[in-house]
Amino acid sequence: DAKTTQPPSMDCAEGRAANLPCNHSTISGNEYVYWYRQIHSQGPQYIIHGLKNNETNEMASLIITEDRKSSTLILPHATLRDTAVYYCIVSLSGFQKLVFGTGTRLLVSP
């Protein structure tokens, strides 16, 4: 599985959009980009995933660059409850093991 690089931490004001970047320059053509988040002392929560098209669901939007070497997770209106560690993971499929990096610790402040 391709490795990912994320900033260790980010801050965001409540109500503003949070844009979390992820670099995956060695991604292969059939690997998906998955985003999860982990709130303290809980199991990871699935957010969104995509292959090459931009994706949107009720939680977030995922923007994948045309060359697929990077992506951005967008939380359009961050709330205090979005404070968590966000993981960007590249994998062939959900059947494959997920390799968790260190993620980005997002702090949403009032």
Place this chain on the structure above:
Amino acid sequence: GAVVSQHPSWVICKSGTSVKIECRSLDFQATTMFWYRQFPKQSLMLMATSNEGSKATYEQGVEKDKFLINHASLTLSTLTVTSAHPEDSSFYICSARTEAGGHQPQHFGDGTRLSIL
């Protein structure tokens, strides 16, 4: 959506005892489940892949005789930490995914916090 349940959510026991953790997929069947471990301030590390009806596949460095995995049905996998010692204290998390579609995501349980005294 897909729901994965773990039990117990936390357990404290004496050194030398064995502890069993259950992972259930509540609204879907899962031929494959995964077990992870997370130490404080660290990321999740995969321990093993649990396959229904067959032996689990362990990651390098994980003792299969210490961490027994049983995946006897399509909705239940168990992890037994045998003869647990304080260094086994950790946050254990399982995940599973639905069978439909090759790229459907894994869904995680809420984890089991294990403390060995």
